[in-house]
Amino acid sequence: MDGITRVEKALAMAIEQHLAAAVAHTEAPGCPPRLAAALRYAVFPGGARVRPRLCLAVACACNEDDPGVADAAAAAIELLHCASLVHDDLPCFDDAATRRGKPSVHRAFGERLAVLAGDALIVLAFQTLARGVASAPHRLGPLTMIVSRAVGMPTGIVAGQAWECEPHVGLADYQRAKTGALFAAATVAGATAAGFQEPGLWRTLGECLGEAFQVADDLRDVVSDATELGKPTGRDAVLGRPSAVRDLGLVGAQDRFEYLVTSAVESIPPCPGRDDLRALITMESSRFLPKELARRAA
Amino acid sequence: MDGITRVEKALAMAIEQHLAAAVAHTEAPGCPPRLAAALRYAVFPGGARVRPRLCLAVACACNEDDPGVADAAAAAIELLHCASLVHDDLPCFDDAATRRGKPSVHRAFGERLAVLAGDALIVLAFQTLARGVASAPHRLGPLTMIVSRAVGMPTGIVAGQAWECEPHVGLADYQRAKTGALFAAATVAGATAAGFQEPGLWRTLGECLGEAFQVADDLRDVVSDATELGKPTGRDAVLGRPSAVRDLGLVGAQDRFEYLVTSAVESIPPCPGRDDLRALITMESSRFLPKELARRAA
DSSP: OOHHHHHHHHHHHHHHHHHHHHHHTTOOTTSOHHHHHHHHHHHSSOOOOHHHHHHHHHHHHTTOSOHHHHHHHHHHHHHHHHHHHHHHTSTTTTOOSEETTEEOHHHHHOHHHHHHHHHHHHHHHHHHHHHHTTTSGGGHHHHHHHHHHHHSTTTSHHHHHHHTTSSOOOHHHHHIIIIIHHHHHHHHHHHHHTTOSOGGGGHHHHHHHHHHHHHHHHHHHHHSOHHHHTSOSSHHHHHTOOOHHHHHHHHHHHHHHHHHHHHHHHHOOSOTTHHHHHHHHHHHHHHHSOHHHHHHHO | OOHHHHHHHHHHHHHHHHHHHHHHTTOOTTSOHHHHHHHHHHHSSOOOOHHHHHHHHHHHHTTOSOHHHHHHHHHHHHHHHHHHHHHHTSTTTTOOSEETTEEOHHHHHOHHHHHHHHHHHHHHHHHHHHHHTTTSGGGHHHHHHHHHHHHSTTTSHHHHHHHTTSSOOOHHHHHIIIIIHHHHHHHHHHHHHTTOSOGGGGHHHHHHHHHHHHHHHHHHHHHSOHHHHTSOSSHHHHHTOOOHHHHHHHHHHHHHHHHHHHHHHHHOOSOTTHHHHHHHHHHHHHHHSOHHHHHHHO
16 A cells, blocks of 8 residues: 555545544434434445545645644535535435435435435534634634635535526536535635645635536536446436536546646645645546546546 | 613614624625525514524623624524524425515525525524634634534424424423524523623523523414414414424413513523613513513503
C-alpha cells in the first residue's frame, strides 16, 4: 500500500467514525424511533464521501493544528449532502425509487419521515460543527458562514435545486449552486479548519472539482446502467434537467471534464502538502468518471 | 402608553428589523427569484412573534451587555419556527390551505418550493446566528447548541412532528418536543445571549410557557373560527392528533393553562428585571387564549 492509499484509508475511516458519532447524538432515549431509523438510513452506508474526503485532504495539506475541527467540518458537509439527497429524491422532485443501491428514504419510511429526516440532518450538521469546534471557538463563526452559504440562499445547493423550478436557467449557474457550492465549501472549510491564512484561495479548487463531478454525473446518467450506479439513469432527459452532455455532447463533456480537473490541480495554493494533494486529486478525479468512459480513456 | 407597552413595541420593531435584514441576505442578484419570494412570503407578515419576543424579554431582564447577540438569537428562533410551519403545512402532513390568513406556502408557490423554503430558512437561522454573534464569538457555540437541540433530534420540534408518525405517543412528550422545545430555547438563548451565568435556570419558564401556548392552541382549534385564526380549525380531531382538550376536556384544559402560566411566572430566576418580566409574561399569556375564552374568564 503506497503512501497516498494509506492516507486515503485513514481519512475514510475518520469520516465514518465522526459521522457515526454525530448520528449517535440523535438517538437518545425518548426520541421518535422511526425518525431516528430514517436518519441513520440516510447516512449509512454512505456513497463515495467525496466532499468530506476533499475537506480533510485540504486540511491535511495545510498542516492542520487541531484535527477535530476539520473532522467536524467534514462531517457537517457530508450530513448536509445526505440531507439534500433525501429531499431531492422526494416525490415532488425526482421521485427516485432508489439511492445508493437501496430504496430511497421516502420509499422506505414514507414521505413525512423523509421530509423530517432531511430537516433533522441539516440541523445536525450545524450542531456537529458547534460541538466539534468547541476547542477552537474563534473558527466556529467562519466555518458556519462557509457551510451555510454553500447550502442556503442565494447561491447554495438549495438555490441549485430551486433553479429546477424556474422557467429559465443557465447551466453554469445551476451547476455552481447545485454541486459546486458544497465542493467549494469543502476546500475552503478544510483550509479554515486548519488555520490557513487566506482560505478563500482554496475556492477555485472546490469549484472546479464540483463542476467536474457534476459533468461526470451527467455522463454517468447517460452511459451507466442503474445497477452499477445504485440509482435510476436517464433521469436528466426524462426530467428535462440541465445536463453537460445535452449542452456539449458526449465528447465535449469529456473534454470539459479533463479541462476542469487540470484547472483544479493547478489552482492548489502553496502549502506544505501541495505535491501529495495534487497526486491525490488527479487519482481521485479519475474515479469520478463512469467505468465505461474511464476504460475508454485508458 | 405605559412602560411595559413601550418595551413591547420596541421589541416588536427590533424583531421585524432583524428578520428583514436576515431575509435580505438571501436575495442577492443571481438567486432563484421564486424561492426568494417564497422565503420572504413565509416570514412576512409574521404571526405574534411570541418566541423571539420572549427571547428578547429574557435578555432584557438579564441586563444584556451586547444587544446584537440576543437580536440574532431571537431572529434565528423565529426563522426556525417559520420553517417548521412551512413544512408542517405540506400536503404529506397537515395539507393546510391557509396560514396566517393567506394561502400556505405550498399552495402559493407549489410543493417543491415549500420544501426548499423550509430548508433555506433552517440554514438561514444558523447563518443569522453566526453573523449576529460575530462580536461575541465565545457565545456562538453555546447558542448554536441551544437552538439546534430545540429543533433537531432527539427532542426538538422535528422530533415533535415525527411523533405524529409513530403509533404510540404521550401528550407530554409530544408537546414538549413540538412546542416546548423552541420556547425553552427562547428563554435559555435569551439568558445566554445576555451573559447570564446559569442560563439553564431559565428552561422552566420556556417549557411552561411552551406548554401553555400549546394548550391555548388546542383550545383555539376547538372554539375559534377559522377567519379569526387565519388557519383551518378543528384539525386536531380530523388528523387524530394529541390535544389537551381531548385529554382533559374544555374546562380541564383551561385549568391546566392557568396552572402553567402561574408556574412560569414563579420560575423566573433572580435577575435585574424580574418584576417587569413577571408583569409582561402575565399580560402576554392572557393573549394566548382564544378571545371567546378570555372574555369568559374576564
